Amino acid sequence: MESGRGTIIRLTKLTDTSLIVHWISEEAGLIKTVARGARRPRSVFAGRLDLFVEADFEWERSKKGELHHLKEVSVLDFREGLRSSYRDALVAGYFGQLLELVLELDHPEPGMWDLLRRGLEHLETNGASRRAMFHFEREVARMLGLGKGAHLGILKVYGKLPNTRNHCLELLGQK
Template sequence: MTRMQSGRGIILRLTKLSDTSLIVTWCVEGVGLIKTVAKGARRSKGSFSGKIDLFYIADIEWVESRKSELHTLREVCPIEYHEGLRGQYRDVLLAGYFTALAEHVMEFGQSDDEVFDLLRRAINFLNTKGATLRALEHFENELARMTGIWDGRRRSNLAIEDAFGSLPRSRIECLEQLA
């Protein structure tokens, strides 16, 4: 029997699946990383029209798949749209780096509410205050501390790199934009 699940999630990534559908990668509070198929999401008059975009925070319902890690999205109710961060390229770039880095250190199906909360706070900060080098460093410091790999003595980005492999490539462009 398939199980209906629900939770509050942050959209980390959108991937085209077909002419009409998307794969949506979420960080869901109490659940962790999940991927859902949003059937018809690319249609202008579909049930998901205007409800799915990067960095949205939404209450969602999905049906778990028995056969794969790709679940079926049933309902999306956006709570926060974060229009403010879409005005500046560097804000979107840094939000993208934050989501990519969170996805990089998390494992699918493993809940980490501290990381969810950090990501939510970081995106809200960018939405109201804008991207700064200090915000980038704070996010990396907190993420490294939460994952238990950073003792505060050396740069947190190096600790993340040592523990999880190379950092998302967008970090370099973030540093250039914020210099």
């Protein structure tokens, strides 16, 4: 059994009753867990699994693949402020997608987790802005050793950027 602190960046339906939960965690980096029965009304996970939630969680590592078994979740911060604005939620989603693009599964990156945490706190407090989005991209590029020209460096190395980037820029006033 392993444990860590992380932020949920994606939820995907696996079956009628189960979810795949994508986390960025301090201890394990990008990790995917299966929450069995999470979609049932009386699930132990009911009300605990939502986008951008920060939580302490326990999982059992899979011996065969990349989907680990989620055992327990203790929510630390629901980040409800991000849900009050579509723009904030969209940019927060972009942050998660960008990290999902550049991080390897099950490889600890405490700096990236901290950057995501600070980015989400900034959005919750100050709202989404082009400046915040570009700063996040610059910090990701810097941590990856890509230097200046953040989004171009990431595009050059990884071959793409998340599709939501253009939509974020349109909503924030730049095409």
